[in-house]
Amino acid sequence: MTQTVQDPGLPDGVPDEAPDPAPAEGLSATTPTVDATTAPAPGPTDHRPVLVVDFGAQYAQLIARRVREANVYSEIVPHTASVADVLAKDPAAIILSGGPSSVYEAGAPFVDPDLFTAGVPVLGICYGFQAMAKALGGTVAQTGRREYGGTGVEVTAAGTVLEGSPEQQTVWMSHGDAVHAAPEGFDVLATSAGSPVAAFEDRERHLYGVQWHPEVRHSPLGQATLENFLYRGAGLAPDWTAGNVVAEQVERIRAQVGDARVICGLSGGVDSSVAAALVQRAVGDQLTCVFVDHGLLRAGEAEQVEQDFVAATGVQLKVVDAQERFLSALAGVTDPETKRKIIGREFIRVFEDAAREVVAEAGEEGGEVRFLVQGTLYPDVVESGGGEGAANIKSHHNVGGLPDDLQFELVEPLRTLFKDEVRAVGVELGVPDAIVWRQPFPGPGLGIRIIGEVTHDRLEILRAADAIAREELTRAGLDREVWQCPVVLLADVRSVGVQGDGRTYGHPVVLRPVSSEDAMTADWTRVPYEVLATISTRITNEVPEVNRVVLDVTSKPPGTIEWE
Template sequence: MSWSPSLEHDTVLVISFGGQYAHMISRRVRDLGVYSEVLPYTLASEEAVKSRKPKAVILSGGPSSVYELDAPTVGDWVLRLDVPVLGICYGHQLIAKLSGGSVERGVGEYGRTRVALAERDPIFDGWGDEEDVWMSHSDYVASVGPRGRVLARSKETGYVAAMKVGDRVYGAQFHPEVRHTEKGLKLIANFLFRVAGARPTWRVEDLAERLIDDVRSRVPPGEKAIIAVSGGVDSTTAAVIARRALGDRAVTVFINHGLLREGEADEVLSSLRSLGLDPIYIDASQRFLGALRGVSDPEQKRLVVGRVFAEVFEEVARSDPSIRWLVQGTTYPDVIESGAEVGADRIKSHHNVGGLPEKLGLKVIEPLRYLYKDEVRRLGLSLGVPEGIVLRHPFPGPGLAVRIIGEVTEEKLATVRRASRIVEEELRRTGLYDKVWQAFAVVGDDRWVGVKGDRRAFGYIVTVRVVESEDGMTADWVRLPYEVLQRIASRITSELPQVTMVTYAITTKPPSTIEPV
């Protein structure tokens, strides 16, 4: 069994009721130095929760109504735990229902909302008598039950904005995990430290030796592990960990699937060699592109890429019978989005999680599976990974295949590759590249009539996507200056004769994902 941080750190369990915002709560807890894990409500039995010995429990929001048939729930045992409990939004309403209160359908509160404190409590230390919070709900707590006390109310509607049931069970109708709740992080800190007495011992920079020891302990002497590297921060950090753990028994493999960005193969090889990772380089471009021919469904494309990756790894492994393991840079969001965690909906398969066939033939080690992207970056810096790799924008394992809508063709691949390079170049030129989370271009099958050289043209539509995020679980579109957008559009249509229209994506995640497919 692999090592888990919960064995050494005070742990807060975030019980998820179906929304990815549970991970935003988890991230805020980790930001405050306390380790957290997300547990789907389907697994949150009383025995399962108590066996993890949490320091506190947080009940997340979710899209359901507590009075719906088959609504997500946990038993009323959650009110009798020996640790503090905080319910947020849906979790707040569920606490009210379980404690004898009532929940009704209301007028709804969305966005910035003013609340007034009705009673002082340690969880509101540092708050004024009135504060702005972020709401997103239509149901509301109509009564708090016989043991409940109202701690705050919405100024506009009078709805219960916060409550306390008994001594250490709290509910907040608003979202303290969202930055728009101006003192939300202060409330979470009060809950963790003043109410729960948690110790802030979680620092990813201190994990390096523990992760190295864990990989070393799992791979027996005489056996080797393939390290799958792409040049991104996740796989490179995992590779450095495995190399330090196993030395020459770590076989670094870099597969060029023909779906990389412009000039990326040479850049990756140079970066890996600078770290002492001299990879086996395999150019499998034609093999991947051949397997993708005729495939338009986005989920199938991801699965095809995962299958071919696995086939190549298996071939490398067959060349040396002592290779029994595969080390990957899987992170926590990868695990969740692929539905690898019970209770999580499959949003998209990642080639290193849901895209791998069941009979891989290699045992998998994922040293980063407990970490979010920004935590991996901090860990990478502590291991000496260069900033050029650490700060590089995230790039999907299936590469440009998921930035092409519909079938992957040579023309569309060349289009998206060059257009993405233009986007990156313009952001670097204006000093914006390192200030955004991700920036790229997308191309599909749609066409737009244009005029080029006084002649009618019928060309591709390129969509530019630039987002800001903390961990990839949620994202907002970046308000680029108009002159930067103009320069990007002008260069793409000028340098790519097959493109007649450039658009800019302005949808957040959720409801969309960052990558198009």
């Protein structure tokens, strides 16, 4: 809705959200806290999106996550999108995110007033609240009293979005400006010491706003506020469930594929396995899964694919040994972006060869495989710069790393889902628990967990260290608590050690245990010291080339989960 601004996010001291356990069923990580019985009954739907307009908020994706936890579909769009572009997506509702700017500064992002005349329910949050007020004729100014962190507010009128809220409550604020006067036609719902107008609504036009951040867990009643907007303010039904996602994707896949042949790059991980299961549900034996052993796998990966996934689903599987091909292509390469692009390119080349073999084995002269299934997720798209205004944090091999001369049409049934939502769909499809609850593993494999050149010897070192870490985390019962624990080999770094009364000069490895809901944000997992000690002792005793084990205690942001 105007220019891009730098995003410092919430102020220092605002922690990333503590991860919620992944849901056992449905797409919601929490049960909706608001009675939705007055909402329209769920029925056939194409799930018009709730659009989160990102004004530079570091946690815009968190707002989208909270909407999805209410079983309502959401997407993120940049504030640079025009009103026409936003409305072209046929949104069921719109949420204006927070952001780091002041609405009265020159060049600050603004909201086109035409957005509020389109008849679409809108909720403004923090900066979005102030931008809404200013666009509609309200007054926004500095109060001289900034509010950061836990702040008490007084609810003077519950209205729609604060229905069920106590008169006094604590919310999470992050602002220096405040709304001093609500626009004409709005009712003031709440106030605080630093915010003369902390919440307002125009119920007739379905326009609402709050100064605080309901998306963070530090606003204890924040989810109820969001659900009030969705269910009562926008009249939406909580009908975006795993069952509906499966049904809708099956229909979309059938419509896209028709009677053509399809191959799926199956890694044995959560994403590709669930994508394959969805496509198999849709087109049956038109699908052949291709498992590429690129030499960058962890110990036991190939066996797990055959024993768990294939045994459970009966899918047709073709195994391709491409270890030498990938290692040759990666020889001498140290730049992580280049690694990802090489791996993405070689995957496609292998799939093209496999497709020709599939046709030949089927004895179909002149036939072809037109479609390639990928387990692309929403975080992959966001981090690869997918969409206007998105920064390219790193190219995922299946998004930014694809070659320009791709000969397949892509089938990506998970492209709009976060990881925990993929798990829920996997449960719905009956994918084995050993795969559904498996720690995520990147498509480029151990190639991006070796800092430096990828070689056969370095892969063997890392494979051994990784197997020990996974074994001990499982033994300690931490597989559900630890979202992912990359083990990283600092291949170009050596450190002095002492073993057997002698000097050693070995490699360090890094343990990176993290907890997350969806990989967009993460915090390091507080693994018990005794478990860390056991992992460290075993690695340094059993992997001769490693003489030091270190722990990465960086959250995301600022660090990504993988080192490369």
